[in-house]
Amino acid sequence: MDTAATPRSNYLTDGYGLKSWLLTRDHKRIGLLYLVSVSAFFVLGAVFAGLIRLELMTPAGDLVESDVYNKIFTMHGVIMVFFFLIPAIPAVLGNFLVPLMIGAKDLAFPRLNLLSWYVYTLGGIFTLWALVNGGVDTGWTFYTPYSSAFSNSHVALVVVGIFINGFSSILTGLNFIVTIHKLRAPGMTWFRLPLFIWAHYATALIMVLGTPVVAITLVMVAAERLLHLGIFDPKLGGDPVLFQHLFWFYSHPAVYIMILPAMGVMSELVAAFSRKRIFGYEVVAMSSLAIAVVGFLVWGHHMFVSSQSVYAATAFSLLSFVVAIPSAIKVFNWSATLYKGSISFDSPMVYVFGFIGLFLIGGLTGLFLAALAVDVHVHDTYFVVAHFHYIMVGGTIMMYLGGLHYWWPKIFGKLYHEGLARVSAVVIFIGFNLTFFPQFIVGYLGMPRRYHAYPPEFQLWNILSSAGAVILAVGYAMPTFYLLYSLVKGKPAPANPWGARGLEWDTPSPPPTQNFESTPAVSEPYNYAK
Amino acid sequence: MAHEMTAAAGNGGEMQGATHLVPIRVYLTIFSLLMVLTAVTVGASFVDLGPANTLVAVVIAVTKMMLVILYFMHVRYSSRLTWAVVGGGFFWLAILLLLTLGDYLTRGPGWLRYG
């Protein structure tokens, strides 16, 4: 394929200067705007994580006071959840790839797409402003009445920031849904869509249906703080658990916003690096939708130890077991794809193997938590913390990095250093496990979360965890360097460096602004030769 | 779902989305129905129907809403995709209301007083 060293006109060269980027309507450039913002927030969230692990190296609360510690873990959660995990894959990779994969010239609403980035940035500014002014200490979950009535921190500022940021999610989701319905190339029927698209469609449904509920809930908290309109105030007869219902109605599906796109990336990578069609394509596609739908029916499993009725808790517990099934189906189908596939261990594939093991552990421990009796014991301990980090970091971030590597040559037209990439993936895997596996143990042994001090018998596990965090940090730093280096010194990338199938590979690297020089020819997905 | 690949990108002067020019008398009929139902709902609230008062109010409100959606918002003449989107929105609202109520209704005595 074309490996010309001379620069060709593409979306990166189509206009220079700040205005051409800040006023762009090109979904590819908007994806890169998000890449910059999302990366910046990740670093900030990681700094807070570093402070947490530093404090927890010793049992005594000796690095910071408890109220400062409360602010640190709150900001870690708020930034990582709302400003990194939820947008990362959809707004960076999704924005870039959705039109390409379906053979369209852009998303349905390019200006709304740009607006979504500005809205994200504005929400971020509010949150940073709150941070600079002392932060918030309620936990990212903002439980009332502490958040609405008693906390002396900048709750209103942060919830306004998150509220604004929620619109970014809604606009992205809306854009994806309309695009996938209306802008597919001729011949691109629903069951010819790449599984990345199915995953993002399902994600978009959740964004549109769930985000508004957390938005109004945060509005109510802000109204209580700023206007004395007490809706959750127990003194007025309000029920704090109502807040939890409304909050988790979104925040549980939110975790599926975080993992579904990662599963979409998984499907693409597994197919590409086993050179095989995904086993059970239709079932995997339907599983994405099933996760999106059933994911809305399980939120009460975050409330087993609130005053929620035991009947409601039982129903939510059963439904939480059900929601694990489509995820498990995906894992089975990926595994079946690998079986007798022609597997190559290119760097994205190393991330794939990392994901399978870590997502498996994260998912299974979710089942432990879904069991009422177990949850009563481990709720609010580090067991829960370990569970969700296995999925969000071991799952989502693995696939964010895997996807970033896989599509890096397409996005930037440059090849990165493959050897360093494989090494980093392994370092991340090792660092991750060392950081978070001890947390399962120490949580089960009883160490509560959100405490800056703990009984001395837990120290060994905490030291292991903090040591792991250092290795993990190194692992994350490495791609930052060799990927940025590749932009300057990397070899030019051909249109299809991996020999993969998909419309995005049928156009040059980097793509032209209008994505395709002529209407692409659509065939069955993943049509690798036997 | 295939989009037309016609060269007549300007629609050749045809009315956009050409199917739903609703006659004015339909709009006026719906408007009158809405006004009547408003009067009915006010009137009904002044009559003691016991617990049925709330039900009546909600049923009337839902009826009014359906009239606006089907006729003023043209959903009666719209695609199945539009119906699915509208239905989906309400279905999800129902999930929120019903599952939350499911907690409060099963908490046992002392939490809710229906009287």
Added chain:
Amino acid sequence: MAGAHATQHPKLQHHFDNLDQQFEASALGMWLFLVTEILFFGGLFAAYTIYRLMYPRAFAEASHELDVVLGGVNTAVLIGSSLTMAMAVWAAQLGKRGKQLLFLGLTMALGLVFLGIKAVEYSHKFEHGLVPGPDFRFESAHDPGHSQLFFSLYFVMTGLHAVHMIVGIGLMAVLFVMAFKGRFTRAYHTPVEVSGLYWHFVDIVWIFLFPLLYLIDRHGPVVH
């Protein structure tokens, strides 16, 4: 996607094949946005439902402090504005510029009447100590201590609705200017249709707010 577009409509964006596809996409986009609005207001309706079931007498007595006449008039005003909005779309579909302006103008006027009446109601609440907070001074005779919840919900729900009305009137103003400049034709009037959907939605929210807030147990004094 390749090919001559010598007769391309100026409003056709480059990534769409034709105006119909573009219109369908815009309408679908607005419907999806309205779905987010259903869930957005829905959270408030959920809170309302729970608290009304918990404190029915407090809610009923608090509801009687609202003015049924003003609320009823406002309901009629909004329904009227939905009619004029539907007529504005009709006029745009037929390319009738004069009628577009008439109906858009009427819709705006009715919207402003609604907001005016709301302002009167709000000032009444402030005067009578019905605003939650330190100056609140309404007490339910049969269910004391829980009336502020009703009024908190009243202000958040009607306040949020009013904000949406203001946005809607703003949209109408923009449409009015565009219609004045002759931007809407039989072939292209997407903004009018799509804004119409938004306007009707805001009307629907009020269709529920009115009975739920103003008409609780209006049949005589609450005696149990």
